[in-house]
Amino acid sequence: MRLSQYFLPVLKENPAEAQIASHRLMLRAGMIRQSSAGIYSWLPMGFKVLRKLENIVHEEQVRAGHIPMLMPTLQSADLWRESGRYEDYGKEMLRITDRHGRDMLYGPTNEELITDIFRNAVGSYKELPLTLYHIQWKFRDEVRPRFGVMRGREFLMKDGYNFDVTKEAALHAYNRHMVSYLRTYERMGLQAIPMRADTGPIGGDYSHEFLVLAETGESEVFYDRAVIDLKLGDREVDFSNVDECQDIFDEFTNPYARTDETHDEAAYNAVPEERRMSARGIEVGQIFYFGTKYSDALNAAVQTPDGKQVPVHMGSHGIGVSRLIGAIIEANHDDKGIIWPEGVTPFHVGIVNLKQGDSATDAACDQLYHGLVAQGLEPLYDDRDERAGTKFASMDLIGLPWRLTVGPRGLGNGVVELTNRRTGDSEEMSIEAAIDRVSQIYVGKT
RNA sequence: CGGGCUAUAGCGCAGUCUGGUAGCGCGUUCGUCUGGGGGACGAGAGGUCGCAGGUUCAAGUCCUGCUAGCCCGACCA
Numbered sequence: 001m002r003l004s005q006y007f008l009p010v011l012k013e014n015p016a017e018a019q020i021a022s023h024r025l026m027l028r029a030g031m032i033r034q035s036s037a038g039i040y041s042w043l044p045m046g047f048k049v050l051r052k053l054e055n056i057v058h059e060e061q062v063r064a065g066h067i068p069m070l071m072p073t074l075q076s077a078d079l080w081r082e083s084g085r086y087e088d089y090g091k092e093m094l095r096i097t098d099r100h101g102r103d104m105l106y107g108p109t110n111e112e113l114i115t116d117i118f119r120n121a122v123g124s125y126k127e128l129p130l131t132l133y134h135i136q137w138k139f140r141d142e143v144r145p146r147f148g149v150m151r152g153r154e155f156l157m158k159d160g161y162n163f164d165v166t167k168e169a170a171l172h173a174y175n176r177h178m179v180s181y182l183r184t185y186e187r188m189g190l191q192a193i194p195m196r197a198d199t200g201p202i203g204g205d206y207s208h209e210f211l212v213l214a215e216t217g218e219s220e221v222f223y224d225r226a227v228i229d230l231k232l233g234d235r236e237v238d239f240s241n242v243d244e245c246q247d248i249f250d251e252f253t254n255p256y257a258r259t260d261e262t263h264d265e266a267a268y269n270a271v272p273e274e275r276r277m278s279a280r281g282i283e284v285g286q287i288f289y290f291g292t293k294y295s296d297a298l299n300a301a302v303q304t305p306d307g308k309q310v311p312v313h314m315g316s317h318g319i320g321v322s323r324l325i326g327a328i329i330e331a332n333h334d335d336k337g338i339i340w341p342e343g344v345t346p347f348h349v350g351i352v353n354l355k356q357g358d359s360a361t362d363a364a365c366d367q368l369y370h371g372l373v374a375q376g377l378e379p380l381y382d383d384r385d386e387r388a389g390t391k392f393a394s395m396d397l398i399g400l401p402w403r404l405t406v407g408p409r410g411l412g413n414g415v416v417e418l419t420n421r422r423t424g425d426s427e428e429m430s431i432e433a434a435i436d437r438v439s440q441i442y443v444g445k446t
Numbered sequence: 447c448g449g450g451c452u453a454u455a456g457c458g459c460a461g462u463c464u465g466g467u468a469g470c471g472c473g474u475u476c477g478u479c480u481g482g483g484g485g486a487c488g489a490g491a492g493g494u495c496g497c498a499g500g501u502u503c504a505a506g507u508c509c510u511g512c513u514a515g516c517c518c519g520a521c522c523a
Contacts, residue, residue, distance in 0.1 A: 012472060012484070013458045017516055037515070091447095092522075109523090143447065143521065157523055209523090218522085283523065320523035354482055389483035396483090407482055417482095 001347065003382045003394075007044050010394055020216045022329035023148030025338050029398045031325075038145025038153030045398065046325070048346040050156065053321050054135055056187050056343065057158045064180035064239045066131040066160055071113050073137050077103035079112040083297045094141050106139035111294050111316055114161045118312070119300035125165045128302060128312070131173055133160030135321060147216070150282065150326035158319040163312045165302065167291065170313035174206060174289045175245040177317045181210055181285055182232045182252060184319065189341025190328060192284055193227050195257040199288060206289040206315075209259065211281030214330040219283055222268050223257035225275040230255075259283075282327045289315040338399025339422050342445045347380035348372070349438050350400040352391045354407030356383060364431060365406050368416065371435040377442060379404075396421070402441065404434055 011028040018024040026032045031046030042050055058068060074096070080086035086093075086105075094106040107113070114132060122130070135158045145153050162173035178194060185192035192210035199207045211221055230252055238244055256271050258264065259281070268276060295301065295311035304310055332339045340346070349372065353365045365381060372379045380400060382391045388407075395403050405417040405426075415428040418437060429437065 009456085011457055015457070016452085016459090019517075034515090090521095138523075140522070144517095144519095146516085151522080155523065159523085286523065318523050323523060352482095356481090358481090387481060387483085387485065389485080392483045394484090405482075409482065 001378065001380050003380060004384050006380075008394075008398070009043070010397055018148065020147050020150070020330070021333050022150065022216075022326040025329055025333055025397070025399075026148055026325070029338060032149065034148075038142055038151070040149060040152060040154070045346050049325055049340075049344060050322060052344050052346070053188065053324055054156075054158075057135060057184055057319055057321060060180050060184040060187070061133055061158070061160065063183075064131075064176050066133050066180075068134065069132050070134045071107070071110050071117075071136060073106055073139070074104050075107045075110075075113055077105055079116055079298070080105065083112050083115075083294060085112070092140050092142065094139050107136075108138055108140045109316070109318075110134070110136075110159055111161065111314075112298065115294045115298045115300050115314070118161075118163055119295075119298060122163070123303060125302045125304050129162065129164045129169055129173060131160055131162040131176075133158060133317070148326060149322045150330075151218075152322065155320060156322040158321055160317045162315045162317075163300075164314075165304065165310065165312065167289075167313050170289055170291075170315055171206070172242050172245060174287060174315050175242075175249040176239050177287045177315070178208065178252065179232070179237055179239065179245055179248050181287065181317070181319065182248075183237075185210065185212075185284070186232055187343050188324065188328060189343055190284070190324075190331060191228070193221075193223060193257050193281070194252055195221060195223070195259050195281075196253075196262045197259060197286060198261040199290070208253070208287050209283050210285040211259065212284055212327045212331055213279050214282050214327065215280055216330055217280035217282040219281050220260040220263075220278065221258070221281040222260075222263050222276070222278045224255040224271045225277050226255040227252070227257050282323070282330060283320075284324050284327050285317075285319040287315065287317040289313075333399070336393075337397035340399045340401055342401050342442065345401050346398075347400050348377045348442055348446070349379045349402040349404060350395045350398075351379050351381040351404045351406065352388070352395060353381070353383055354388045354391070354405065356385045358408055360411055361406055361408055364411055364416065367431055368404055368406065368434065371431070372438060375435060375439040376446065377438060402438060404438075 009030045014024050015027045018027055026046060029045060030043050032040045032042055035041050077086055093108050096104045098104055137154055138157045139154050142151060142153050145151055162170060164170040164173055190212050192212050194208045194210055197207040197209040211219060256268055291313055292311040294314055301309040301311050328344060329338050332341060351365055351368055353361055355361045369379055369381050399421060401421050403419045410416055414430055416431055416434050417426050417428050418434055419426040
């Protein structure tokens, strides 16, 4: 993409309403604009990152054997009356009346709807296990939306639901989600620590939340520093293998890690003192096993081999996709702007033309640009007629992890400059070598 | 939902106390010079001062009501 033909309205100054880094930077980098309290438009740059995260979530869900679908944002109130949550959910649920006077609502989550779909289509144990998920906009009418997309009213969430005949099978689904979520966050360049959680209004017995450590996090967390060293890495996982998933679950949940909601002073004090850590964290996902809570309420049962009807065991699992962008920026920025992890960057590399209009420099930039595109990469070429400082400042702000700087001085020696946004380290090399280097960096990361 | 604050050009702000031609910086448009970290000079464009009433010869400024947004607390992907 050529910047001169893109839509990237960057702001030089901090908007007054933005208090935390991710909110400020998303506004300044032209990713979002507020439409009303807690509701945002996603401008091209923000939309691009959102789609990248969605893709990662999809890939990892499918890898774990879960099946994508799509449910509507608007739901009928009837189902929610049936589960009893129409009253329980309170004012956070946006209620709407259609022209016929029917009560509708903008879905804050989808347990009822998915269970309804399930009960109407599945009657036999033979069709289980089954895990369905979708990525859809949700609406929760927060009393006080804040921090940009971190606590919006409208937000994009991946929510999934598993249906199993037995508790054991459902707990395997729980573990499978634990593993696939860990992988998902790692691919995004995030460390999200699973912590024992409250089950909240969704209810149930087992729940873990995934927290990204950040000073601006809304939750207070306590953990054993040993969890920081845990990495799933690129190990091959067989998601159908119960023991393997259980082992990974144990590995990641054995060290003490809890939020203030479930914090247990005695257990925490059992951790060696030098490893006891407390910090703040951003919640970027949560998994639940809630047994037959919804299948009982909504009468979702399957027939077993011996002819009995049994309510299915269920769980639900969510990742706040739009919130993740905020969390990634909170964890990856400096005073100049964002620093995207390579797995989620909106463009792979920026090209800065230091002397727009100079025929040799323009030609070198074009060569780089086309060479990178030919390698399957997406460069962002700043071809505006701006001075070097302005271009550098824009690039730093939007945070592409790599920058190629092209100017007459370097070209005189036959080189361009490749700079790492995070470290600031630069290296000079020929155009061909630069194309090759950048492609190498992104092997396995696009 | 309790407490505090704000609303003036695309963004950041002054002007309101003490009513009298709506301003500054950045951005933006045109031109010239410039060209390796937000450059210089010159000339422009851009505002029903959040909305509705009221007081007054006259309201951005005073009064009343409303709306929207932000911050702190109680709640949540």
